[in-house]
Amino acid sequence: MALAATLLHNAYFCGRCCRHKALQPLLGPLLSDSLSKSYSSYRRPGSQPEKKTTWQNVDLSFKKSIEVLKTQLGMLKKETEDHLAGPEGQSLTHYMLEQTRVVWEFRSQEDLNKWVISSDVEIGGKSEVYLKLGRNNQTALLYGTLNTEVPRDGETKYSGYCSMRAKPLVGSFARKKYYDWSNFNSLYLRVRGDGRPWMVNIYTDPYFSHQKDDLYNYFMFTRGGPYWEEIKIPFSKFFLSSRGRVQDDQHPIWLDKISTVGFTIGDKVNGPFQLEIDFIGLLNDRAHTEEFAYETYEKNPPL
Amino acid sequence: FILMLSLALGTMITITSNHWVTAWAGLEINTLAIIPLISKSHHPRAIEAATKYFLTQATASALMLFSSMTNAWSSGQWDITQLTNPPSCLLLTAAIAIKLGLTPFHFWFPEVLQGSSLTTALLLSTAMKLPPTTILLLTSHSLNPTLLSTMAIMSIALGGWMGLNQTQTRKILAFSSISHLGWMTIIITYNPKLTLLTFYLYSLMTTSIFLSMNSTNTLKLSTLMTSWTKAPMLNTTLMLTLLSLAGLPPLTGFLPKWLIIQELTKQEMTTTATIISMLSLLGLFFYLRLTYCSTITLPPNSSNKMKQWSIKKPVNTLTPTL
Numbered sequence: 001m002a003l004a005a006t007l008l009h010n011a012y013f014c015g016r017c018c019r020h021k022a023l024q025p026l027l028g029p030l031l032s033d034s035l036s037k038s039y040s041s042y043r044r045p046g047s048q049p050e051k052k053t054t055w056q057n058v059d060l061s062f063k064k065s066i067e068v069l070k071t072q073l074g075m076l077k078k079e080t081e082d083h084l085a086g087p088e089g090q091s092l093t094h095y096m097l098e099q100t101r102v103v104w105e106f107r108s109q110e111d112l113n114k115w116v117i118s119s120d121v122e123i124g125g126k127s128e129v130y131l132k133l134g135r136n137n138q139t140a141l142l143y144g145t146l147n148t149e150v151p152r153d154g155e156t157k158y159s160g161y162c163s164m165r166a167k168p169l170v171g172s173f174a175r176k177k178y179y180d181w182s183n184f185n186s187l188y189l190r191v192r193g194d195g196r197p198w199m200v201n202i203y204t205d206p207y208f209s210h211q212k213d214d215l216y217n218y219f220m221f222t223r224g225g226p227y228w229e230e231i232k233i234p235f236s237k238f239f240l241s242s243r244g245r246v247q248d249d250q251h252p253i254w255l256d257k258i259s260t261v262g263f264t265i266g267d268k269v270n271g272p273f274q275l276e277i278d279f280i281g282l283l284n285d286r287a288h289t290e291e292f293a294y295e296t297y298e299k300n301p302p303l
Numbered sequence: 304f305i306l307m308l309s310l311a312l313g314t315m316i317t318i319t320s321n322h323w324v325t326a327w328a329g330l331e332i333n334t335l336a337i338i339p340l341i342s343k344s345h346h347p348r349a350i351e352a353a354t355k356y357f358l359t360q361a362t363a364s365a366l367m368l369f370s371s372m373t374n375a376w377s378s379g380q381w382d383i384t385q386l387t388n389p390p391s392c393l394l395l396t397a398a399i400a401i402k403l404g405l406t407p408f409h410f411w412f413p414e415v416l417q418g419s420s421l422t423t424a425l426l427l428s429t430a431m432k433l434p435p436t437t438i439l440l441l442t443s444h445s446l447n448p449t450l451l452s453t454m455a456i457m458s459i460a461l462g463g464w465m466g467l468n469q470t471q472t473r474k475i476l477a478f479s480s481i482s483h484l485g486w487m488t489i490i491i492t493y494n495p496k497l498t499l500l501t502f503y504l505y506s507l508m509t510t511s512i513f514l515s516m517n518s519t520n521t522l523k524l525s526t527l528m529t530s531w532t533k534a535p536m537l538n539t540t541l542m543l544t545l546l547s548l549a550g551l552p553p554l555t556g557f558l559p560k561w562l563i564i565q566e567l568t569k570q571e572m573t574t575t576a577t578i579i580s581m582l583s584l585l586g587l588f589f590y591l592r593l594t595y596c597s598t599i600t601l602p603p604n605s606s607n608k609m610k611q612w613s614i615k616k617p618v619n620t621l622t623p624t625l
Binding site: 082083084086087088092096180182204214240249251256257 | 344345346347348350351354355414417464467468469470471523524525528592595
């Protein structure tokens, strides 16, 4: 029950503001300022005031555009070579035989730049969250303080969440690329937490905007000891939610078009939190035979 | 059941029509009948596929109606075979290309096929191609052959290229469908009977593949690899059918390709014939890869789906041996 309440109020705000603000650094100047003016001019307490409009940011230098064109063409060439090599850029035998794959590792600052952190500061709250490389550059440390003090703007009821989300893959010429994880059936995380419960969110980028808040979630309970934990979460356990509300019509996640993965904490407990992640990988667990954990009976049986 | 009936009704109306409005009505009935079939499973991807299908097909129907209206305005009659106005011909070519999924209007096809269930995907790629093909046949004498040939060559190229590293079987079959449509379209201005022949053989082969995949429930390449445990005979025939789709000589699928190449060389279009045979090599590569995955290799693992030991639906082993 506490978990349901956790889900409700932290994911609600995740859905409401997190993605909106998280996507701004993700997609860069391409989409940023057009979003911020699509709502009214009331600025929430946590968001930065607009300093420069989009048209003032445009840089019309010729040399820079040639360089950009060269990088994009280089990326396009690499993509073509990957396309010829086989699924996901590796040969078919590799695809057929692979049972594990490491998707995100944290060994350098570039790896950290693939992630975006956000917290309820966007809606005016007071939690803090930071991401840095751990000891010996072997892990990533997500740490901070959760503060459930509600921002006083008259309409917010709950507060206190922090999250970390991967940036979506971008191909050449700013096209969207997706992960294809259809060969696997579990998520494998090597983490060292502090005993607090986290929620893992997977975002499968939809084509139409009415599904843009769809998120597949599941919980990750950390132990808190000095020992590393290897948590396996099968994809069959992920349930569908939209803007933080668990949907009635549940279906299993389709793994062929995954955009991002995120971790959120929002368990209504004031205080510091810490999560050390070694790597995030995928596993094809041969012993796991469940296809979907929720409501596999037929909901409207024919009479 | 009533949806299947509506599909049949729509197809019949379009095929037997000689007035533009009845043809359009048949196409609309088909579109509307298949939309609930696509979105039956209520998965977000299925709904996305249904929306994409509806939008593209509605655009194509509107374009078709527009072309027939301009033709009627300029020539005073609504007969399908008498399409005299050049802009109408162009618009109609575009509309039929969108309906069929020819390049450059093919973008909806793999996504829609991926979002629908295997039987619906079968219907989408065989039954739903029949009415636009008949309209194309009826009007082929007045359409621009260069445009059709260009679109056909691009379809064959693109179907082969994009199918190369797909891992989802439905998308692979979508690209094979695009490629075969290219073969069908390239010969339509010279010998429409070959188009029909290609269409019939293609629908037969695709039906057997889809039904085989349906009984083993293979949605992705890794499941295909373990399908030999479920029905070994079906697996062998699946391999033969896939190679037939690719167009290898002793199998049936080679026949339409051979006749089309022969007809093209008779029409002094030898370069075109060479280009399309080379491009279908790309397709051959991925068909071979599929057969390699399914039959020739025995993977070191077994499927972890527990309920596949008994076959739920009757299996057709006879059709693939055609």
